[in-house]
Every structure is written in structure tokens, then in C-alpha cells.
Amino acid sequence: MPSRKENNYYNMFIENVTYACKAAALLQKCFDNFNPEHLPRQMEAMHQIEHTADLAKHTMMKHLHREFLPPIDREDIMELSETIDDVTDCIEDVMLRLYMFHITGLREDAASFADLICSCCEALLDMMEEFSVFHKSKVIGSKIIEINRLEENGDRLYMEAMHRLYVSPSSSTETFTWTSLYDCLEKCCDRCERVAAVVERVILKNS
Template identity: 50%
Template sequence: MKDEKNKKKVMDAKDVKDAKDAKIAKDAKDAKDAKIAKDAKDAKDAKIAKDAKDAKDAKDSDDSKDSKNKKSKKKDKKSKKYNYFEATVSFTDYSCQAAELLHSILSNFDTATLESQMLQMHEIEHSADLAKHQMMSNLVKEFITPIEREDIAAIAQEIDTVTDTIEDVVMRLYMYNIQTIRPEALEFSETIVSCCNALKIAMEDFHNYKKSKNVIENIIRINNLEEIGDKIYTRAIRNLHTTCTDPIEIMTWSKTFDYLEKCCDACEDVSDVVESIIMKNS
């Protein structure tokens, strides 16, 4: 009986120990699982926080870049502000190109190449038109202009007329099927080249019109050249009617001389507008 009690006590003690060990093991496992879960959660939270920070940093960086780009574009736009004085110089450069081509055509006249030369002249005239349209597009949006916008538009239009009229001469040579060049035509083309060059020099200094002497000096020069053109025209028409008996040739050359003389007049018209603007703003 006593042995059974002792055995029972031993078994009870063993059960208690086993239960205690099981609880300890379970607690240890639970603690380990809890730690693993906590570590996983902490790692996940840390990753989320890092990703959020990285995303924020990236956004801040992008915002900073966008801000810099906007400022840079704004600065570039400001620094690339359309220059109307430079534009008028470029317009006269087209006129000079057209005048030089006209003189070359008349000096080395060849009916076989006249059509291609006419197309070449048209390319110059078309480029001049595009440049003028670009200026007008800027002009209508401009808040403040260096001189009155009507004056800028007037100069652009008058210079464009110079280039157009030079092209008209070449078109007449082609349309009227002119076969030989009269000497006065060469005198005219030389005068037109001189007029356009003087016009370009005047426009190059036009931005400084209040102090520059070049502008007025070349305006006077253009006026003098236009008078020379008038004299050439008078002599050319006189010689045409006294030396030529072909009525068709008289008609075609009379009209061609008209346009050659108009080229000089067109240059003078530009100089008159420029002179008027100088007087208005002095």
C-alpha cells in the first residue's frame, strides 16, 4: 500500500514535471514565434518606411528637377526674347541675296538656265516671307516692343516689297522670253545691289539710331542711288524707243525697266519709313 502511494507520488511528480516542461517548451516556442512575428513585422514596417522615404525622396528630387527645368526654360525663354532689330537685318539680307542673284543672272544671261534661276530666286523670296511671318507672329503677342509695333510692321513690309520686286524682274525676263540683255539692265542691277547693301548697313545700326551716324548716312546714300536709278530708267526708255523697232521688244523691255526702277524705289521707301521712325522717336 505504501509502495503504491510512493509510486503514485512519483508518477504525479513526473506528470507535474512533464507538464511543466511542456509549458516551458510551449512558452519558449510561443516566445520564439512571437519574436519571429515581431521581427517580421518590424522588418516589414522598416521596408514600408524605407520605401515611403525613398518614394518621397524621389518625388522631392523630381519636383526639384521640374522646378529647375521650369526656371531654366523660363530663363531660356527670357534670354531668347525675339529681337526685332536683328530681324530687320535678316530681312535686308534676303534682299541683298536677291539683288546679287539678279545681277548674276543679268551678267551671265542664259535662257537655258533662267527657269532654274527663277526658282532659286523664289526660294529666297519664300524664305523672306517665312521670316516676316515669324516676326509678325511674335509681334501680335508682344507686350512691350522697342518701337511702336505699327512701325516694326511697316519696316518689315517695305523690306519684303524690295525682295518681291527683285523677284518680279526675273519673272518678267522669263515670262516675256527675253533673249538678250540690254546694257542699262546691268547698270540697274548694280545700282540695286548698292541700294540693298546700303539698306542692310543702315538696318544693322538701326537699334542705335539715336546715336549712330551710319543710319542717316546710308538713308542719304539710298536716296542718291534711287536718283541714279531714275536717270538710268529715263535713258533706258529713251534708248529703247530710239534704237529698237520691234514693238514686242519695246513693250517687254519697257515693263522690265519699270520693275527694275521699282526695285530702287522700294529701297527708298524703306529708308523713308526708317527716317520717319527716327524723327518720331527723337
């Protein structure tokens, strides 16, 4: 069993993924009942989540700086912390682009992306809750595979959404803005897969 000190790091990873889940849930709520007039308030709520996640990451780095013997390599803790933080940052970036591009209505594919991002983040949380016992876990491998499967769904959704965008009559402005938004939405799924890839590498390295 990991020591209490080791468990602290794993618990901090879980905490950081929880912020990504909160950000994804807020984005999903925004998309389900989209109203551009609500965006400034929703952006502020999203920024508070992102800021709190940053503080949690900095707390982890302070612990790591003082740690004599961390449960896994320092470089792996730092990389995993950064990749988890990237997920939350990418989700916030979607909402910022909605505001910057003055989006007044969502395309049909957007809600599907928001749902998928929520699923990716929830799958990340499931995986991270097993991470502290990865030496004996019988399910963490399947949880990593599930994240990869969801990311592949994101790739397919992105391809079809982009195809529909470019075959339908659209203004050049709409084409540009939605290309950027779809890129950002797909990136959220990709960043979740990157977290899973780091976890998988750490497991192999320490097995």
C-alpha cells in the same frame, strides 16, 4: 542700350534685308552671264529666297502679336517689315518677267540696273545695322542719304534707258517688254528708298 528683346526685332529687320541682298546678288549673277536656258533654275533659286524671306516676316509678325511692349510702335514694325519684303518681291518679279516675256538677250542698260540694285540693297543693310542704336548713331543719317542718292541714280538710269529704247528701231513687242522690265527694275530701287523713308520717319518719331 536696347534690351535683348528689342534687339531681336532689329536683328530680324537685318535678316529680312539680307534676303533682299541675296535676291539682288542672284539677279546680278543672272544678268552678268545671261542665258535663257538657265532661267527656270534661277527662278526656282529666287523663289526659295523670296519664300524664306516671307517665313522670316511671318515669324516677326508672330513675335509682334505676343509682344506686350515692342521697341517701336507696332504699326511701324509692320510697315517696315512689309516695305523690306516688297524689295525682295520686286527683284523676283524682274526675273519672272524675263521668263514670261521670253527674253533671249539683254539690253546694255540691264546690267547697270542689276549692279545698282545690288548697291541699293547693300546700302539698306548698312543702314539697318545702325538702326538698333539710332538714338546715338552719328552715321545713320548719312546712310539714309546714300540710299536716296542711289535711288536718284536709278531714276536717271531709267530715263536714259527708256530714251534709248524709244529712239532706237525696235519692234512693238520689244518696246513693250523692255518698257515693262525697265519699270520693274526702277521699282526695285524705289522700294529701297521707301524702306529708308520709313526708317527716317521712325527715327524722327522716336527722337
